[in-house]
Structure formats: C-alpha cells, structure tokens
Amino acid sequence: MRERLKKTMPSKAHHEILTAVGSICTQNLLLPIALVITVVGAVVTALVPPLILEKIVDGLTAGNPMPIVQAFSYFGVTALAGLLESTRESLLIVFGQKLTHGLRSQMCEKLSQLSADTLSKMDAGTIASRFVGDVDTLETLFTSGIISMFADACTMIGIYAVLWQKNRGLAITLLAILPLIALFTRHVQKKMLAAQMDSRKAAARTSGLVPETIHCIRMIHVFGKEGFMRKRYDRTLQEGYAAMERTNFYDALYSPVILITDALVTGVVMLLSASAGPEVRMFFGMSVGTAVAVISYISRIFSPIESIGMEIQTIQEALAGAKRVGEFLELPTRLETSGEAGEKVMTELGKASAGTDSPVACISLEDVSFGYEEEKMVLEHLSFEIKTGEQVTMTGRTGAGKSTVFKLLLGLYRPQKGCVKIYGQDAYLLPDSIRRCLFGCVEQSFKRVPGTVLEQITLSDPMISREDAVEAAKLAGLHEVIAGMEQGYDTPCTDALFSQGQWQLLSIARAVAAKPSILLLDEITANLDVGTEQEVLYALRRAGENRTVVSISHRLYEKMGGRELVIG
Numbered sequence: 001m002r003e004r005l006k007k008t009m010p011s012k013a014h015h016e017i018l019t020a021v022g023s024i025c026t027q028n029l030l031l032p033i034a035l036v037i038t039v040v041g042a043v044v045t046a047l048v049p050p051l052i053l054e055k056i057v058d059g060l061t062a063g064n065p066m067p068i069v070q071a072f073s074y075f076g077v078t079a080l081a082g083l084l085e086s087t088r089e090s091l092l093i094v095f096g097q098k099l100t101h102g103l104r105s106q107m108c109e110k111l112s113q114l115s116a117d118t119l120s121k122m123d124a125g126t127i128a129s130r131f132v133g134d135v136d137t138l139e140t141l142f143t144s145g146i147i148s149m150f151a152d153a154c155t156m157i158g159i160y161a162v163l164w165q166k167n168r169g170l171a172i173t174l175l176a177i178l179p180l181i182a183l184f185t186r187h188v189q190k191k192m193l194a195a196q197m198d199s200r201k202a203a204a205r206t207s208g209l210v211p212e213t214i215h216c217i218r219m220i221h222v223f224g225k226e227g228f229m230r231k232r233y234d235r236t237l238q239e240g241y242a243a244m245e246r247t248n249f250y251d252a253l254y255s256p257v258i259l260i261t262d263a264l265v266t267g268v269v270m271l272l273s274a275s276a277g278p279e280v281r282m283f284f285g286m287s288v289g290t291a292v293a294v295i296s297y298i299s300r301i302f303s304p305i306e307s308i309g310m311e312i313q314t315i316q317e318a319l320a321g322a323k324r325v326g327e328f329l330e331l332p333t334r335l336e337t338s339g340e341a342g343e344k345v346m347t348e349l350g351k352a353s354a355g356t357d358s359p360v361a362c363i364s365l366e367d368v369s370f371g372y373e374e375e376k377m378v379l380e381h382l383s384f385e386i387k388t389g390e391q392v393t394m395t396g397r398t399g400a401g402k403s404t405v406f407k408l409l410l411g412l413y414r415p416q417k418g419c420v421k422i423y424g425q426d427a428y429l430l431p432d433s434i435r436r437c438l439f440g441c442v443e444q445s446f447k448r449v450p451g452t453v454l455e456q457i458t459l460s461d462p463m464i465s466r467e468d469a470v471e472a473a474k475l476a477g478l479h480e481v482i483a484g485m486e487q488g489y490d491t492p493c494t495d496a497l498f499s500q501g502q503w504q505l506l507s508i509a510r511a512v513a514a515k516p517s518i519l520l521l522d523e524i525t526a527n528l529d530v531g532t533e534q535e536v537l538y539a540l541r542r543a544g545e546n547r548t549v550v551s552i553s554h555r556l557y558e559k560m561g562g563r564e565l566v567i568g
Ligand SMILES: Nc1ncnc2c1ncn2[C@@H]1O[C@H](COP(=O)(O)OP(=O)(O)OP(=O)(O)O)[C@@H](O)[C@H]1O
Pocket: 120, 372, 373, 378, 396, 397, 398, 399, 400, 401, 402, 403, 404, 405
C-alpha cells in the first residue's frame, strides 16, 4: 500500500498532506493515542472468545459439567471486544471531523496566500471540489481506509499466530493461499485505482460546469445554447458513470471470490481432520473444541481480507482526492509582504497629505516588462511617473495592457523585469492593509457580494464605519436613493435594486469608503448611456478631489481632463 501511495502521489504533495495531518494529530494528541489503544485492544480481545469456547466444548465432550465461570468470561470478553470496537468507531468519527476541520482551515489559509497569477489559472469549480469532495475523501483515507486496514491486518496476524499453534496443517494451507489472494487483491486494486481516477476527473469536470453555467446563464438563454450545455453535461456524466461502473464491477467480483475461498478452505480442513490416515491427522487432526475455534478463526481471517478489498476501494478513491489536496497545498504562495515597506509608504503618504514636498513619486514604473506567460509579453520596457494629486488618463489600443498596468500597481502580479513602485516601495511587497489605504478601484461593472447595501460599500471591513459608508454614498451621489428605500442601508442587495449607472455610483462609494489616496478607474462608463455617464462623471469629480486619479478610458480623455498617458 505504501508503494501504491508513493506511485500515486508526487512526493512533495505527499509530504504536504503528511505534514498537515501530523500537525492536526499533534494538536489533538490524546485522540490518536486513544485510537491506537482501542484498535489494539479490540484486536486482542476479539481473539480470546474462540479460545474460551474451545475449552468449554472440549470439557462438555469429555462429559464435564457446564463451566459457569468460563461461560461468563466468554460473554464478558465478547462484550468487551464489542465495546472496544464501538469506542474505536466513535473515536474514528471524532478524529475524522478534527481532520477535515483542520485540513479545511489550512486550505483556507493557503487560498488567502495564493497569488493572483495562480488563482486566475484555476477555475472556481476545481477549487470548490478540493475543499468539499477531496477533503472528505481524505478523511475517509485515514478513518475508513488506513486505520481500518491496520486493524484488519493486526486481526489477520493475530489469528494466524493462534492457528499456527492450534492446527499447523491449516496454517500451512493458508500460507499457500494467502499470496494468491494478495496477488488477486493487488490486481483488483490497480484496476480500481484507474477507474477511480477517471471517476474523480469526470466529477470535477461536472462540478466545474455548474458555476460556469450559472455565470453564463443569460448568454446561454439569449443564444439558445441550452441543448449544447445539456450535451456537455451528458458527456461528463456518462464518463463518470462508465468509470463508476468499472469500479462497481471489480467491487462485485472481489467479495464472492473471497467468500467462496473461505467456504472451500473450511470444508477441506474439516474433511482432512476427519481423515483416518495418521500422517494427515498429525497435521490436521484436532479436538471437537479446537474444530469449533478453528471454524470461527477461518471465517475471521477471511473477513479482514474481504474488508481489505472494500478498503482498497476507499483508499483508491481517497488517494486520488489526497493527491489533489496535496497539489493544492503545494501551490506557490505570494511572496512575503514587507511591513517595513508598508511603514515607509505610510510616512511618504503622510508627507504628501501634509503638502510637504517629497522627491518620491506617488507611482513609478521603471523599465517594466511583463507577460502573463513568459513567452508572450504584454508590456515591454514601460517607464512613467505619476505625482501625488495628478489626474492621469491612460489611453492606447485595445489589448495594449492598460488594465494590466492596474494589476501591477495593485501588486497582484510582479513584472519579469523592472520595478513597479508606490511611494518608492515595491508594489508587490505591500501588505494588504496598506494597499486598502492606498487604492480605491472602480471597474467596468460592479461585483456584488452577498449582503446588504451597507455591506456592498464596506465589504464587511471593520475599519469602515456606517458613517464612513454614508459619507461615501453621499460623495457618490447615491445617498438619497439608498435612504429612500424601506430598509435604507440595511436593504438586502439584489440585481434589481439599482440601475446600471447606480451600480457604478455604488462602485465609486465602495472605492472611496476606506478614504484611499489613489483612485484607479477602469473604463467605468463603458456600459453607460450619455445621461448616466454625465451623472457618474460628476460623482467622479467629487471623489477625485485631493486624490491621485488614474483612469483608463478609450473615449473619455477630453471629459476627464488631466494628463494623457499613452500605453503601447
Ligand atoms: N489573466 C490573464 N491571463 C493571461 N493573459 C491575460 C490575462 N489578462 C489579460 N491578458 C492578456 O493581456 C493582454 C492585455 O490585456 P489588458 O486587459 O491589460 O489590455 P487593455 O489595454 O486593458 O485592453 P482593453 O482596452 O481592451 O481593455 C491581452 O492580450 C490579454 O489577452
């Protein structure tokens, strides 16, 4: 199994998972200790009842009276074995829950550390399936998979040791059969892994289609693409069913083969033990009591093998999920941010707002070259400076990289060459808290978050008070509209609440609520008619006072005023 684990998981992903599980175990140290005690205890106590039964039956066949103490101890040990087993199951559930909770917390932390570059290459469905299905299968790997398999292996070894003492002929027969069963098990294991991997891939594709469909639902209806989408769903679902059927086939094949072998071995051993030949009896002969115990043990040695077959399926499925969680945990994170750079920016910002002359430009790009992919550069050798309080409009052909410049200013990406500086510090290294004080962004369309109108403006940031939000809405010219609603700022936000222009005003309110010193405006009037555009421009003029404003606009340069900066 370890070999399989190595083959199916790249070593670094493997290491990430083991580290995560290790730290969860260390935080809840008592739990794994109690688990080991109950697992071993359940295995040992389960071995004892057939031995007591053997003594009772041998005594009875010798004509002795029923030994009450032995009868009670038989029931007592059987009850204890059951109790330990159910305690083990309960502890496994608690352990599994701690594991999923701990893993999801670590994954959430990882998600917040991922760079925009990494995130933009992943689709929402893939990330969601890592957090939901894959983590659940990882829980199964440790609870119903590895731990159960360990318990079953201990049971098998224990039973084999007892059988070796009781009936050497049977022990040797089993020794000959077990490698064949192991080979058969391994064959089934390989086939199942392949089917499970296909099944998980198909499941991930199907779950990725759901958010994609919701995102594009209007376009799908407008262009009548329902049939096309249905066929895509059908295709991935069919792939999933086919892979699942292959898994079910091997699952259905495995159990009967093991059960038939169990029956055959029991029958043959009983026939041989009843054989008249003294050589055969030397190996297979036994008392009636031993025969009762041996029958009980034979069925018990086969049932863990059968369970191991079931556990193979669980482990195969879980390994595929574990591999994906491990790959997620090893994704490259953003570079560490620098508190020192943040402090320096705040000092310069203080000087700038006090009107003190500073040699440091608010924004500077120094010979910047950047491409989302190494071989396809979007910006090459770009240099410019923007001073505090300047109003700059970036123009240039479509695809020249204007929006990309914004992403670099926001520190979402780092250029391959050159440096992007905000008040003299590398934009990529600025802590998020500083970035929120520095930048307010307005995009072409408003990105609504679940919640009230107030939450659209504050984004639940504890640093932005209700008063700040109201002030921001007044500046954007939207206060009267919001105040006129029945629940005012506490109105739950829906798509129908505002018109296109009003959404953009709300976007301006969101951008200025944290009182940033720089406003970044990306084609914010692109979707508006002339009347609404005018209204948004008035709001922008108010919002832009005493701020550095950098806007992207194909057609508004004349209306926005300020300096033109041609990109590309
Ligand atoms: N996340 C991304 N991954 C890969 N390539 C991207 C990504 N975002 C943008 N690009 C590419 O970068 C180039 C510049 O895009 P960008 O949006 O910066 O241009 P733009 O000047 O703002 O264009 P427009 O005026 O049409 O909005 C385009 O070729 C685009 O395909």
